[in-house]
Amino acid sequence: MDRLGVVDEIFLRTHRGLGTPIALQGLWRTSDRVEPALLQRIHDALRSGPLGRRVVRPRVPGARRGWRVNTRAHPLLFIDDPLPTSALLPWADDLGAELDPEFGPGWRLAAAWLADGGSVVVLTCSHALADARGLVYAVDVALREVGATAGAAQARTESARADRPEAESVRHATSLPDTDRLADRAAAEPSSRRSGDAAARAAESSTARSAAARESDWADALRQWSIVAGGTIRALRQGIPKRPVSSASVRTGGSELRVHSAVVQFRAADWDSVAKAHRGTANSLFIQLVVNLLWDIGFSDPTIGASLPVDTRDEPRVDNDLSMTEIIVDRSDTPATLRAKARAAYERRMTSPGGMPEELLQVIPDRWAYALSKGAGERDILCSNIGTLPDSLRTIGAHPCTGVAARAIHPHLTPARFPRTRLSGYLCRTGDDYVLSLVGLDPAIQSGTALCELTVEAATRLGLDGSPW
Template sequence: MVAVLRMQPEDSTYWLVREAFGWSVVLQIVWRFPAHPDAADLAALNERLRAGVLNRRLIRAGVPFARHRWVHADFAPELSIDVATISSGDIESWSGAELYSVPLDPENGPAWRLRGVAVDDGGFVLSLTALHLVADGRTMVNAVVAALDDTAADPLSGAGMVGSSAGIVTDSVLRSVGDRLRDALDGLCQIAEAGRGVALAAAALARDRMPLAGRDRPSGESSTERRPVKAAAHLRSPRAQCSWVTVSVDAAHWEAVAREHGGTANTLFIAVLAGALRASKYADGGPLKLGIPVSRRTDDDERGNATAGVSVLLADELVTGGDLAPLRSLCKEAFERLSAGQRAAHVHLLPLVSLLPTALVVRAATAGSGMPDAVASNLGDFAGKLREVGGVSATAVAFRGIAQGVDPDRTYRFGDGLQSWAIRSGDQLTFSVAAFDEQCFPDSGALRGLLSEELDGWGLERRMW
């Protein structure tokens, strides 16, 4: 029995920007190998990815208000290996060009691509790109791990399942009704979910407006009204181009430094980003809003996107090389609120998004100033086998993402401040940093310099790509 999965609220942001702005939010994993993996092993990896959860496509609902439907795609991309080699100094430009230009499509496919190129020093670079609409970061990395283990499978193409929270029903039920009737029923359910979301949003808004003395709110979480008002993003980023730096460190060294300062590997990651942002004068001395994505994936959860987000407001100056315990406490309190179901009002309104005209949603979403100043996405720890293809072990594995198609002549921008993705594989921790504010980070050299100063302040040894 083949399972069917409807588009989820967690997917809605990436669908909205595609429909409203023509953007494609694309994620990328990059491997740097000291030698060329065997062509047959690369082809086998590509073939196994075909069977996995990345190889999905979207079918639009046939009636208003119903959610679109995911199916396992009956097509997949071929492995792409460049004929010409590149120099070791061109690895960033090659992988960046792939990230910004790879042609991916959620409806007509493909939704992912595996591409490699030889390096003139005898090495090899491998890139896997995928639409964020299809998979979040952890889903993407898990799909690679499954392909390397030869266990890749997509429940949408095989065994049936039941998962009410994810909208999954078995094929035996689907065969009993027609597609349009199923869509109509789903549309009615969505209207009910939107009404429930409005009620929950109203309750959340009332909770957030209560005086601090009358509710349980951590002292470190202050009103975002205290954040300095910055110029519009399109004025600070007229070219709509971000700068990139990738950093690799010994994971044990990173964790030891974090413990020495009363923190965890994740709080040190957040602190490094916050410190670089402070040093750039981006916040002008005001508090920083730090966004932290959190996986909400459960067992047998086949959603492509299952990530929620928490935020902390760092009002006090975080001293480079200082005590991480206060930041650790702020993060812990934010995670506890998420676990207790305390979400921001706008999160509850996600089921309403698909029922409203796109233009109205865009106006509402861009009217406020709630975008984080920095986003720290820690994808987690993965076994060293993530680095191995055909017996060749990569020196590092990096993860990152961007929106394709951002028009510099329009006022809309994807991202602000800094955004970073960290991934640990075996003994290596690698994080890629994107800087979106062109006034504070005019180029990669400026970003590299600020990050270097911050890492030096924590006594962290590293290798920058």
């Protein structure tokens, strides 16, 4: 059984109300109308792919929660009544409801036609199921499968037409796909035989799975407790750890606090050129832009703490395979100095609470684990550079994408669960463009439109020309 990692469980706890709720979201825009039949094929591929899983509880204390295949999914949500482009992000902001990585489907695919003649396709996923790179991997698998299936079907059709063109109309009327013929053959078998065989196979499978799960739970629990015991003894040799202090700041304003979103697109050649002119990198320019934006919004502190996610995977997979680091930014910093700070920060990751082994968070009750890890990784801003997306994500079937964005949203966020983070930025590159997604949690941000305008102004001062979505 595949097991949840420490970061997976942190995001599972946020889903249950122990922390800030987080869902990941990918958005694709096209200049034409994407047909519902294609979207349904993509939905089916996602359902049977890496995202098709859910969390199951262990039967042995100390064992980690595991993953089980789950092909249940929210049905495709399709809006054919064209949305104004100004309503695109507010509509997408509300798609994180009813995602449940443990007891129900943890993801949703939605699409809408836009008033400008184009379309937007949105995949929303509980952060417990995947991190940003994991979601990219799952989409890559699904789109490649849909593309391969469509290509194979087209090849078979063209071959059949070349062999027997005169029979084309007859075949369309009478023949069935292989899956349909198999279903018909199965339907012809005596029902008692089918049900008896199915029951026997199900009983056998269930017994085998239960035995394997019990054995695996015992082995996993032994491993976890061994790590925790050994790590705790080593930590205590340095003295009793200090009680962890939450990094989350107190928010005021009650129910008036709101989250606002913006997406701005930039030509990659211009972005890279400006970064080079400032002796920085695409990443350090990204950090500089988000930092400047928070000060423009009215943040009064002379320094800004920035949390930077670090991808730690050594192979493609959907799990939350990341760690966090941080840098402190002051007003004298430039893309060049931020480049040096980020490079140094990537060598020193944020550690587990009090120097204790991080596995401790998986063997103690959830509320204790939350108290120990509360506010971990939260700083004034979050700068998540997702990197270059695979070429497969640049099209939806035969429809070229005019832009692809990736971000996190916060479904069911209440004032009591607001994080320290006041502004989150997400950067990805697709083809010739960088797309910057911003999620504003600072009470000084009046609206998504205001956030977008401030972003364009801050980018202009750096020499960048941004195009709002």
